[in-house]
Amino acid sequence: MKQLRAYARMHRELFAISLKREPRITVGTMACLVFGAIAFAVTGLSMKYVVDSMVERDATAAIIAAFLAALSFTLDRSISGVYYILQRELIDKVGHIDLDPAIMRAAGTLPEVDHLEHTEFLDRMTALRNKAWAVIWSTLLVGEACSMALRLLLALAILGTTSPWLLLMLPCAAVQLILDRRGQAHEKQSELDLAEDKRIQDHLFELCLSASAGKEIRSTGAAPELLERYGAAADRARTTRLRGQFTGSLWRIAGWCVFAIGFTISIGLVIAQVQRGTATAGDVMLAATIGAMLREVVSRAVSSAAGATGTIRVLEPYLWLREYAEEHRETGERKPAPERLTDGIRLRNLHFTYRGTETPAVEGVSVDLPAGSVVAVVGEYGSGKTTLMKLLAGLHRPSAGAIEVDGTDLSEMDIESWRSSMSATFQDFGRYHTTFAEAIAIGDLRGGSAAALDAAVAAADADSLRSRLPDGDQTQLGTRFGGVEISEGQWQKVALARSCMRPAPLLFLLDEPTASLDAPSEQAVFDSYMARSKQIASATGSITVIVSHRFSTVAGADLILVMKHGRLIESGGHDALLSAGGTYAELYGIHAASYS
Template identity: 30%
Template sequence: MSRPTGSLWPVLVLAARISPRKVAGAAFLLLTGYLATPVVAVLLSVVTRAAVQRDVPAVVWCAVAIAVVVVFELLMGHFAHLLYFEVGESQETVLQERLARITNGTRGVEHLDNARFADVLTLVRRDLPATRGVLEAALQLCGLIAQALITVVLLGFLIPWLALLPLVAVLPVLTSRRADAVLEAAKVAGAADERRARNLLILGTTANAVCEMRLYQAEDEVLRLHRESRAAADRLLERARLRAAVLRAGGQLCFALSYGAAIFLVVRQALAGQADVADLVLVIVLALQVGAQVAAVLGLLTTLQGAGRTLTRIDELEALAQAGSTSEGSGPVPARLRTGITLEGVGFRYPGTDEERLHDVNLTIPAGSTVALIGENGAGKSTLVKLLCGLYRPTSGRILVDGTELSELSAADWAAKVAPLFQDFARLDLLVRENVGVGALPRMHDDEVLREALRSANADAVLQRVPGGLDGLLGRGYGDGAELSGGQWQTVCLARALVRERPLLLVADEPASALDATAEHALFERFAELARAGAQDRGAVTLFVSHRYSTVRTADLIIVLDRGRMAESGTHAQLMNNGGAYAELFRLQARAYL
């Protein structure tokens, strides 16, 4: 998992692609500044010798030279920071975009149900901001290496065996790497608790959830669960940090003893007349610089190791996403449905589970028909909807569109022909224009089309109450936007579905769950109108999930699911005559309104 040197090259390549001039400039400035440090040691030696010889002009000039060199080093570091900091921020943005592409870049969404994917994603989200400092660490490491080489040469000129002193730094470097490995293992072991703690924190700080928890008086329980999860993750980290501290202390103690021994031997040589005071000062200053270099290298290696782990995890996320997806189809999606959609022996289970959510579903949805899916919660209705949308692929059986397997069609082209309104619809804290226009990006700036979609979704009132109209902000995620009720949000999301151009599959999963009776009636009237127009124009299929049988009865085909199996199918009249589960449920619901 750890790859500090392996992460260095990709980081530099990425930085060079973003801005080669800034990277080259930062490297030059930083390297030039780092080379000033050994020069200061030499000048201190010279000023000491001049002081011993009472050469006042030489002392003054050396003191001025030392001040100039120190200021020069600080300036070089400052200007280098201005260059590499901006590139580092751009690097983080590039990695964020890569993470988003991995999460959203496959045909299906199976990887999002993978527990390992979720754990790794949590770790990457937490550590990704630290990658902006990787270029700085890489450049500083290169500067320290150049600085250490000059230090070795200077020590070797004075006393040859002192050139071995920097080699002792290998031990604290190795123990530091081992300490980082211990910490990394603890983070991985506590990833599930970390994810649970983060989710509970979000639950305890989100307005809608806070209101409900307050009324249920469950705030203390949520906080308790958060503390338990946080403590479980922290216990692993605390033990790992203690072990890591012992490892690091051991390595640094060995280096300190070696450093003390070197100083002792030089002092003894000075007392024996084999070295003067200036040489002693030079050795002490250079040895101090070696100690500072070792400490800095350990910190930089930790940063690079962290970056290496983050890059490795991003690679793992990409592998998990690709493993959960299958090859992309490239077949053309028909402009018009002629026979319809057929399911042959379709079965499905979510990744990482053995439970079959759908079992041997055989079904034909004729072109131009309106289909209603009903069944108890957990019967598999939403799963079947997502299969038809192409978000998942069956684990057994196949889905055919006009006789061609759905998996063989272009995923992007099929997605463009699906107009969805899911029960857990996305509430985007964006402009009204963007909330609706995301349903058909090329039409986002066509005001008339957007307004028509909003009218069709009965969302005129929403548009009127939002300051700025189409260019008004919804939600308060990053600005003072308009807050909508659940039903109002649902009409906006319905407009997002209706703005799609010539869809072949219009999907509504519990579309009226947040609407009042008047809005629900208007919605299904509009659905019926759209279904008729789509059926005549292009053989489009309208599929909706509902628990309200007064609307279900109008469908051309009603499908009853029971624990993942298709229990019944037919028209309202046929199912009532059969006297099965549908008839029983319909009469039960009808009696509730008498």
């Protein structure tokens, strides 16, 4: 019941959205449904008066009734055509202009990114992908089902008023529809049964056209065998389809026989009433007209209801997404991020466990990151380095403990304000298939300028890449939209430049920023970043946090954090950690030996 109320509330909201976005089209679709039902009833009643007028030799009344019958029938068919045109227009406009962006906002503007790593969320997004049209269509189907129900009620009222025996047509129409659906089910099942043989055909066809497989097919002389197997699969598929179609046709024939028998009996009973003088010849025509149309009404009513029910596979994830977004949206008053750091960032007994797992990714981390410092985070793979970076960026909410920025808990801070005062590049950086300039400028959409772009490119050591692009800054990157493909290392330089667009961030996060670069490029980037970090720190007290697996590049950091199994096991300067002879010294020795 709760779910039904949620669906009803959502349909009301969707109708309101449609009415606001396209008032004329929305009203037009509803008017089509109402007037179509009225025209349907008028058609049958007009045919009754045509015959009755002819029996009474009233030619004028017969002509008027015939004209009204023809007009209402034409209107019913025309209105149906107009309705489907308006329906497609409304689905296209509301679905793509309102609902698609709403789905993207719900997925892309939540404060954290937990949902993007959670299968429950991703499964629902997969169900919704390119399906926003089905969400608004579901509301239209509800209206269509109500219209078909109105037609059915009018038909039953007319038939019942004429003769209660005519109501026998309804169960006969229902039985015919059930048997017709049974026939369709057999045909669908046959298509499923032959799917494997179709895949075999497709696979063999592709093999014969494949350049890589073609060499082996010719050298082994396997072509005749492949052709024989292709023919055998085609025969099996053809036989399966024919069997399904034949069985389906038998069910359809049986259904129409049931309807024909019921229709004939009903009309015969009305004719008997005419002979007894309790009905008119017009009643026979009315019964024949409404009865002939009754099967279509029942079919469309069931199809609309089934379609509305079937859209639950889209409505359920849509409702879930809305509720999830509402539940995780920030509420209440939030403190703004400071304009500069005076004390720094303090981690207090920080814990974080990914959903669906039991082992903490970060466990009991407590450390002070002084304002103006460069902090390096090192450790083996899976030690929690990247998770720690995401926690600092507010991309995950701690399971326990706190992150304090100049004494203010990050959970009490306006997350958009905090993010607008930081810059970051992550190990799994984005590859934006747009122009070189736009792929970098997205790093600071509010304050980007040509000078800032030049400075960011220089800081990332991307000048050489820029100079080789055929159209300079306007070169389209990536082949998806007809641009040029660049190497993994060049994509990383674009990401690094993007992170440098903000001139004075309070927090600068670099998660494996040079993993795809060669050693000389890596050293050049780190030298540039170290100098830039010191310069920014003197102005704003900003903190730079670097994750790197190459120890030689982080030796100059003010503070080095050593992570293992989610725990902070060592911290201090490079020389102090070497002298301690602990894990850092061991890892540094291994790293130095591998490069010697």
